[in-house]
Amino acid sequence: xxxxxxxxxxxxxxxxxxxxxxxxxxxxxxxxxxxxxxxxxxxxxxxxxxxxxxxxxxxxxxxxxxxxxxxxxxxxxxxxxxxxxxxxxxxxxxxxxxxxxxxxxxxxxxxxxxxxxxxxxxxxxxxxxxxxxxxxxxxxxxxxxxxxxxxxxxxxxxxxxxxxxxxx
Amino acid sequence: xxxxxxxxxxxxxxxxxxxxxxxxxxxxxxxxxxxxxxxxxxxxxxxxxxxxxxxxxxxxxxxxxxxxxxxxxxxxxxxxxxxxxxxxxxxxxxxxxxxxxxxxxxxxxxxxxxxxxxxxxxxxxxxxxxxxxxxxxxxxxxxxxxxxxxxxxxxxxxxxxxxxxxxx
Numbered sequence: 001x002x003x004x005x006x007x008x009x010x011x012x013x014x015x016x017x018x019x020x021x022x023x024x025x026x027x028x029x030x031x032x033x034x035x036x037x038x039x040x041x042x043x044x045x046x047x048x049x050x051x052x053x054x055x056x057x058x059x060x061x062x063x064x065x066x067x068x069x070x071x072x073x074x075x076x077x078x079x080x081x082x083x084x085x086x087x088x089x090x091x092x093x094x095x096x097x098x099x100x101x102x103x104x105x106x107x108x109x110x111x112x113x114x115x116x117x118x119x120x121x122x123x124x125x126x127x128x129x130x131x132x133x134x135x136x137x138x139x140x141x142x143x144x145x146x147x148x149x150x151x152x153x154x155x156x157x158x159x160x161x162x163x164x165x166x167x168x
Numbered sequence: 169x170x171x172x173x174x175x176x177x178x179x180x181x182x183x184x185x186x187x188x189x190x191x192x193x194x195x196x197x198x199x200x201x202x203x204x205x206x207x208x209x210x211x212x213x214x215x216x217x218x219x220x221x222x223x224x225x226x227x228x229x230x231x232x233x234x235x236x237x238x239x240x241x242x243x244x245x246x247x248x249x250x251x252x253x254x255x256x257x258x259x260x261x262x263x264x265x266x267x268x269x270x271x272x273x274x275x276x277x278x279x280x281x282x283x284x285x286x287x288x289x290x291x292x293x294x295x296x297x298x299x300x301x302x303x304x305x306x307x308x309x310x311x312x313x314x315x316x317x318x319x320x321x322x323x324x325x326x327x328x329x330x331x332x333x334x335x336x
Contacts, residue, residue, distance in 0.1 A: 053288050054287045054288055054291065055283075055284035055285070055287055055288050058284065059284075097329070098326075101322070101325070101326065101329075104273070105272070105273070105276050105318075105322060108273050108276035108277050108280065109276050109277065109279055109280035110280060111277055111280065112276065112277035112278060112279065112280025112281035112282075112284065113280035113281060113283065113284030114280075114284070115223075115281065116223035116226065116227075116280065116281030116282070116284040116285040117223070117284040117285045117287075117288050117289075119222045119223055119285075120221050120222055120223050120285050120289060121288060121289075121292075123222065124289075124292070150273075154269070154273060157269070158266075158269065161265070161269075161329040161332070162332075164329070164330075164333070165332070165333025
């Protein structure tokens with residue numbers, strides 16, 4: 001059996017990146033969208049959901065858009081790896097180039113927003129309640145996994161930039 | 169006088185992008201670093217500075233790093249436009265490619281952090297004091313101008329990606 005060609009190796013790297021991006025975004029989506037906390041005092045119970053923090057709604061939006069894009073790219077890449085051809089031919093290299101750039105920037109702003117709002121809201125509420133601490137810790141976990149997804153997409157963007165001159 | 173060549177036009181576009189990036193980052197730096205508010209009640213006066221919001225320290229750091237990089241790139245581009253040669257020759261195209269990518273991602277996270285923390289802290293403190301409203305409005309202004317600087321750097325990144333195959 002001959003060793004795989006360089007092109008096949010790069011396609012497999014590309015596919016692996018798409019798959020780990022999809023998994024990271026899915027995990028981040030589940031963590032942030034199920035994040036709730038109940039703050040109870042002697043007199044009342046207050047429910048806090050992720051929607052109550054506006055920045056988390058933006059984070060969720062970037063995750064959902066990133067997920068749709070990454071699922072689409074995973075499908076395109078599987079087609080490429082299995083058939084050796086690209087859907088839409090060489091035009092797809094241009095779509096990859098601008099798509100990866102746009103989506104990686106979007107995920108970068110989402111990551112910044114997630115960490116940015118959490119660090120200061122957690123500070124402002126520290127010590128008031130263990131429920132709220134857990135709420136912000138889960139938000140930090142979701143942001144950390146979103147950071148991973150952003151890094152994977154940024155690497156995809158480097159690869160699609162380097163692949164562009166070969167085809168465009 | 170003959171019309172300028174395409175290469176000269178693109179160099180001028182590149183230089184213009186660097187200069188407007190430097191100007192935007194400088195304005196954003198001044199706004200965020202001078203942002204203070206004094207909250208006075210009948211009994212006390214509390215001074216709030218940008219350092220009190222941890223996310224703003226991160227925003228400031230991204231602005232400073234972006235500014236150093238953009239000043240360096242402005243100098244390189246002026247040299248290129250005036251002499252027709254590039255410092256360090258073709259290796260600089262690779263520096264442009266990775267540098268623009270890295271710095272534009274950094275500015276994207278800074279923009280996300282700036283807007284993300286401001287929207288929710290402003291909400292949490294709305295109506296309590298006009299001083300604090302002004303404080304967060306100035307933070308939003310700084311974030312908006314940082315957003316512009318990020319977009320300029322992202323465009324530079326597209327140009328340096330497209331320029332890479334010609335030289336590398």
